[in-house]
Amino acid sequence: MSGTNTDRRGPRRLAHLTSDEVRAAAEEGIAVLPLGSQEQHAGHLPMGTDALLVEAAVDRAEALLATDADVPELVRLPTLPFGHSPHHLFAAAVSLSAQTLSAVLHDVLDSLAVTGYRRVLLVNGHGGNDEIMRLAVKRYALRADVTLAACSYWTLAEGTEFSDAERPEATPGHAGWFETSLMLAAHPDLVRTPVVPRPPVDPPPLFDAPPYPGLTVERYGEWARVGGATDDASTAETATGERLLEARARGLAAAVRAFATATAPSRGAA
Secondary structure (H helix, E strand, C coil): CCCHCCCCCCCCCCCCCCHHHHHHHCCEEEEEEECCCCCEEEECCCCCCCHHHHHHHHHHHHHHHHCCCCCCCEEEECCCCCCCCCCHCCCCEEEHHHHHHHHHHHHHHHHHHHHHHCCEEEEECHHHHHHHHHHHHHHHHHCCCCCEEEEEEEHHHCCCCCHHCCCCCHHCCCCHHHHHHHHHHHHHHHHHCCCCCCCCCCCCCCCCCCCCCCCCCCCCCCCCCCCCCEEEEECCCHHEEEEEEEEEEHHHHHHHHHHHHHHHHHHHHC
């Protein structure tokens, strides 16, 4: 078969495949749905940062898996561009309600199941989607004979060699050091430079630094008060972003391998 878009080990995009090819891939393949958002990322990053970064992580993970014979076909859906972002509407966002996003994910999963897919992986790029995505996976697996997995790309990092550079207090944050470093590596042309240092914020926002471990705290007006970013992005660097992105891609590739192995059709056969 000619052409890279239909090569067995090359990138597989649902939008580029015929219906017959999509159904054939469903027999043993894994459908991959990236989730993004369109929302303010302070004055130096674009609205589509979350969608762009999850795509970059999935791109690199796909490249790492391209020659891995133990990983089945990955059929990648178009990135869902909108997410749950009401907390960013103070500046600008295109936001779906939690109910709408949940319904969209249900319908996408239902469509894939009817088409024949029994394994689906959701890869998220926006914090506001995380709980909704995980609940959608849990709920749908109760009603259909499928195996589903979900992750947010920033939680995956293979190995510990990057721990000193990760600055856990700023990971992932929002429009700060972590995301800006990643964007400098993935899409430097979209970062508005120089990045102006963020002045200290007192008191610190409770959504990003709760007063006690395990608490989730939200206070009215916090995002607007801190200017839309959780931490100072002015020290972000391209080289750091490259290391962070590579670590996430390797972690995502490892997660895909593990998911593929744990859900191989032969497992559990009589």
